[in-house]
Amino acid sequence: MKLPEAYLAVAERSLKAAKVLLDESIQESATFYSYHAFESMGGALCESQGVRYHPRGHPQKINLFTTVARKLGIGKGVATVAIIVASMRNGCLYPNLSSGGSFETPETRTSKSAARDILKRVKGIYKIVKKML
Amino acid sequence: MKSDIRPGQITPYNFYRDLWPDSINPHLKDCFYLLNDSLHSEQPDFISDLAIYSPRPWQFRPSFLDIYVFGGFRSRYKALARTAEMLAEFYLQNGFLPLVQPLTKKDWRLQIGIDGRIYRSLQTAGILLYSTSEWL
Numbered sequence: 018m019k020l021p022e023a024y025l026a027v028a029e030r031s032l033k034a035a036k037v038l039l040d041e042s043i044q045e046s047a048t049f050y051s052y053h054a055f056e057s058m059g060g061a062l063c064e065s066q067g068v069r070y071h072p073r074g075h076p077q078k079i080n081l082f083t084t085v086a087r088k089l090g091i092g093k094g095v096a097t098v099a100i101i102v103a104s105m106r107n108g109c110l111y112p113n114l115s116s117g118g119s120f121e122t123p124e125t126r127t128s129k130s131a132a133r134d135i136l137k138r139v140k141g142i143y144k145i146v147k148k149m150l
Numbered sequence: 151m152k153s154d155i156r157p158g159q160i161t162p163y164n165f166y167r168d169l170w171p172d173s174i175n176p177h178l179k180d181c182f183y184l185l186n187d188s189l190h191s192e193q194p195d196f197i198s199d200l201a202i203y204s205p206r207p208w209q210f211r212p213s214f215l216d217i218y219v220f221g222g223f224r225s226r227y228k229a230l231a232r233t234a235e236m237l238a239e240f241y242l243q244n245g246f247l248p249l250v251q252p253l254t255k256k257d258w259r260l261q262i263g264i265d266g267r268i269y270r271s272l273q274t275a276g277i278l279l280y281s282t283s284e285w286l
Contacts, residue, residue: 076214076247087242096241100234103214104250114266116256131227 021150024060024070028143031057035136044132045123049109051132051139052102055082058139058146062086065150079103091145098138105135155262156283157201157220160269161276171208171275178208181244182279185237189280192236196223200280203271214247218268218276226252 018026031054038047059082060070066085070078079099086095108126115121163169165186170179182202189200199220204212217237223229229252237248253261253268261269 074213076249079247080213080245083241083247084245092242093238096238097234100237100241100248100250101231103247104230104234114260114264116260118264126226128225128227134227134231 021061021065024057024064025147025150028054028057028061028146032136032140032143035132035139039129039132039136042129043124044129045109045127047132048102048105048127048135051135052106052109055079055098055102055139055142058082058143059085061150062089062146075106076103089149091149094145095142098142101135102139105131156281157199157218157258157272157276158278158281158283160273161201161278162273163275163277165277165279166281170277173207173209175209175211178211181240182277184243185240186279188240189236194232194236196221196229196232197280198222198282199278201272201276201278203276205271208275212246214249216271217248217250218272219250219252220258221252223252223254226254226257 031050035047035050035054038044038050056075056078059078063070063081063085066089068081068085070081073081083092083096083099086092105127109123112120112122113126158164158166163171165182189197197219201218201220203216203218204210205216206212217233219229219233221229230250233250233252234248237250241248251268260266
């Protein structure tokens with residue numbers, strides 16, 4: 018398997034994981050897997066264009082994905098989803114400050130409807146990226 | 151009252167007062183002018199204030215920017231999705247990833263009450279970039 022296909026396979030499994038997690042009402046982890054699927058699609062697209070994707074930090078990978086997507090004419094959609102998933106990423110993983118000095122866990126901060134919408138958007142990008150490979 | 155503090159009252163830098171970090175990268179400043187213009191053209195009804203912060207000193211070009219959105223919205227996600235749609239072109243043009251955090255009134259009161267991380271970041275090096283109350 019070539020590297021772009023391997024990245025795409027990771028993306029596909031991450032999307033499946035996100036769906037399973039969403040069905041089990043583990044919406045914060047579903048959102049994280051949507052993020053991971055998105056980042057992996059970036060790997061598939063960038064590597065298919067001869068652009069080295071790894072090793073880099075998370076924002077740098079997303080920036081690279083957006084830059085390559087722009088050159089290929091799919092920049093706007095990728096940029097919008099990139100902002101959403103990257104903005105949500107850490108909130109899906111770590112506790113957040115709540116009232117009275119206590120902390121809330123990620124599932125209380127990520128709604129199921131938000132997780133569903135994110136998964137739908139990321140799947141949309143997946144379909145486009147897959148066609149371009 | 152402390153709970154009524156608006157972001158522009160604590161950020162050391164302010165677009166409307168032409169207060170900028172001394173060493174700000176000129177390209178970044180140009181980007182922020184364009185972003186302010188674009189926000190004023192769109193006049194998003196869910197945003198009352200928008201402030202930005204970069205963990206890197208302002209003279210450097212960041213790979214991402216923290217963007218704090220304040221408003222009367224109830225759903226943080228809807229505010230995020232709408233802001234992402236507005237900022238997509240800005241992101242494509244400039245190449246640094248906007249990490250958007252919508253803050254409800256309750257979130258902001260909490261930040262102020264305990265001098266939270268966001269409050270401290272904005273107080274240290276935040277720039278107020280858009281506000282519906284700062285037509286000075």
